[in-house]
Amino acid sequence: MSGGGTDSPPRRGRAALIASVPLFCFWIALSEKFDLFHLGLGAASAIAVAWAVVPLHHAAPTPLPNAHFVRIPLCLHHLAAYAAWLLKEIFVAAFRVATVVLDPRLPIRPGTVRITDRLPHPLARATLAHSITLTPGTVTLECDETTMVVHALNKDAAASLAGDGGAMAARVRRLYARLAPSGTSEGAP
Amino acid sequence: MIFGLSAIEVVATLLLAGSLFFCLAAVTGVLRLPDFYTRLHASGKCDTAGLSLALVAFALLAGDALTVVKLAFLGFFAAIANPTATHALGQAARRSGVPVWTARHGPPR
Numbered sequence: 115m116s117g118g119g120t121d122s123p124p125r126r127g128r129a130a131l132i133a134s135v136p137l138f139c140f141w142i143a144l145s146e147k148f149d150l151f152h153l154g155l156g157a158a159s160a161i162a163v164a165w166a167v168v169p170l171h172h173a174a175p176t177p178l179p180n181a182h183f184v185r186i187p188l189c190l191h192h193l194a195a196y197a198a199w200l201l202k203e204i205f206v207a208a209f210r211v212a213t214v215v216l217d218p219r220l221p222i223r224p225g226t227v228r229i230t231d232r233l234p235h236p237l238a239r240a241t242l243a244h245s246i247t248l249t250p251g252t253v254t255l256e257c258d259e260t261t262m263v264v265h266a267l268n269k270d271a272a273a274s275l276a277g278d279g280g281a282m283a284a285r286v287r288r289l290y291a292r293l294a295p296s297g298t299s300e301g302a303p
Numbered sequence: 304m305i306f307g308l309s310a311i312e313v314v315a316t317l318l319l320a321g322s323l324f325f326c327l328a329a330v331t332g333v334l335r336l337p338d339f340y341t342r343l344h345a346s347g348k349c350d351t352a353g354l355s356l357a358l359v360a361f362a363l364l365a366g367d368a369l370t371v372v373k374l375a376f377l378g379f380f381a382a383i384a385n386p387t388a389t390h391a392l393g394q395a396a397r398r399s400g401v402p403v404w405t406a407r408h409g410p411p412r
Contacts, residue, residue, distance in 0.1 A: 144376075204348070204352055207348050208325050208328070208349045208351065208353070209352075211345060211348050211349055212324070212332075215332035215345055215349075216328060216331060220335060220336075222341060224337075224338075224340065224405060225403065225405055243390065244383075244387070247347065247390050248351065248382075253340065253347065254390050254393070255340075255397045256394055256397060265340045265344075265393060265403065267341060
């Protein structure tokens with residue numbers, strides 16, 4: 115379901131040109147070189163990357179309305195809190211995987227778990243899938259509109275996702291509760 | 304001053320040691336774990352932690368602000384790219400029918 119319709123080459127070119135401006139600024143900031151060679155290289159790669167990426171904006175199941183981007187600053191503190199929590203989880207995850215791996219008995223009981231999530235927005239589902247992959251003993255293998263298939267390294271890891279994704283899904287749901295544009299929610303959480 | 308190192312250098316060294324621990328754990332995991340999926344856990348997670356610790360250590364030693372900003376961008380992009388790559392590899396493996404190893408396949412090698 116492509117809300118933006120198919121991109122005609124001129125439209126895609128214009129969109130790519132607009133998208134390449136911040137990329138080019140980013141290039142200048144990182145390179146700190148102002149000669150023609152480096153600026154030209156930056157401009158060329160910025161346009162090439164933007165051209166390649168523009169169709170992806172329309173490939174999302176529900177194209178994000180522009181209002182969405184205006185709303186994000188309102189919940190920056192939620193985002194910061196979530197990012198901090200996630201960062202902590204990443205280190206807990208790495209430490210747990212490390213202890214399992216370095217244990218001479220190699221105590222693993224791997225398997226796959228299927229979870230049904232009821233997150234309202236594709237971006238929320240992507241965030242959850244991403245977060246699951248980052249945290250203790252779980253990697254998201256498959257993620258579509260209704261279910262996720264997760265590979266778990268042991269029983270504890272599998273149990274942490276019990277009940278529609280467990281605590282993490284609840285956090286992601288809270289993070290996106292204010293963000294979700296009305297009318298796209300599928301079923302109450 | 305400890306062993307001729309300033310306080311910042313001591314902290315950076317400790318962070319690098321932590322980073323080394325996670326990178327070593329990642330390598331050990333990839334070598335010891337029994338199948339593709341379990342190895343994904345080792346490479347995907349311990350790498351992210353190891354890299355971010357190393358980046359913080361580099362930022363402490365960097366000295367100029369722009370380098371710190373560049374390192375922060377590196378950390379941000381790695382935090383996005385690493386799990387995405389892990390997920391892409393896992394999904395590709397699942398779709399091409401790589402079997403999931405379970406305990407009944409016998410003890411891990």
